[in-house]
Amino acid sequence: MRWALLLPVLVATAARAEDRATVRGAYYREASTKVVQPMVEVSKDLPLGFDVYAHGLVDAITSPSILTGVMGDNIFTEHRKEAGLAVGKLINLTHVSLSYRQSREPDYVSHSVGVQVQQSVWENTGAVSMALAYSRDTIGPFLDKRLEVGFAGLSYEQAVSPVLRGLVGYELAYLNGFLCNPYDADARGRAVCPKQRVRHVGVLKLARYFPRAATGLQLHYRLYYDQWWEPKADPWGLSAHTVEGRLYFDVTPYLEVRLGYRFHTQGWALFRFCGDPSRVMDPDCLPEILTYHTGDEKFGSLRTHLTELKLTWEARALAGVPVLAWFAPGAFELSYGQYFQTTHYRNAHLLQTGYSLPF
């Protein structure tokens, strides 16, 4: 429940699916929570310009939580199951796809639909993508709360030179409904969150390859700002900046090492800021805003750091090995990251592994 539910609506770079199957496993561990997530995805080109993509995953989330009617912490594990399907068609230089995704857990059910149009430009050196999506969720121990999300995204990706690629994107999301965690509470009791939220996100990405050093560099920047739908007494106003750098080294023709660092900083959502009793007299804390309150730390000011090491091994060396030769066309991945948080969740370990096989 505390983990985002995702709609696999497409990524800007994939003009058409390739025939590929991927399995992955992720393990996340922090002082209070453990997540184990196996995932599988398959993409396949079909005749007449059609393609299909499907994925499935299971989240096993173990954490302490104050359950309904129980005034104490309990350790519990819940499972979230997610499956998605997307069907696309390439029409000249335009790729159109439709997707559906469903996610289920005991206290959260989500249905999402989406459409994406991607237009290749400038003799296939660039792509303009537009995505629209809508999701409808039911939330809570009795599944009696509702949330609707409308999403629109626009991005432009361009190869600027044989060794330089850039991407600029903008996303807009409108959320209407229950926006708290249903188990969220503070000193005033059950959390009360605003019912609407408008998210704005701008993204800039650059990738540069240095052939002589067999090294690649990626820089990402993300600007986030959100607000209420109504112009006055906005209880949100949360802004965030995220920067990420990745260095790729070709250690051997078959082995790639990726070093990554990500930094995220965000400010307060105003209703979280005003929730502190010492700020009741703050002129920004208008009476309308004081009606909201939450104990959820992610609505407050925080910073996180992620350092990560990833190895990708093209398994061609297995080509002559009996039985294992079956894996030779694919690539194995293994990554380990440490996630540092200024919230009470503190530091976490993130381990991922996977294998991807073209067919």
Next chain:
Amino acid sequence: MSSRVLPALLLLGLVGLQAGGCARLPPPVKPWQRGYLAKRAMMFDDGLEGRFRQHLFGGAREGADGGYFKVGGGCGCN
């Protein structure tokens, strides 16, 4: 309202300028020059890895979801 529309218009303008220029200018990269662009280091699509990242960062531990070209859910996840 203008603060919501302005970024979208700016992007559309950039795309429009680019598209207009494409009709006259040769592409910056010829097909036979695209070998390095196919390397993993030059790709922005993280696939399932990116999905888990949004799961973790955007939904559960940070209050600023977005930037993955995907929509997230609600409740405590946002």
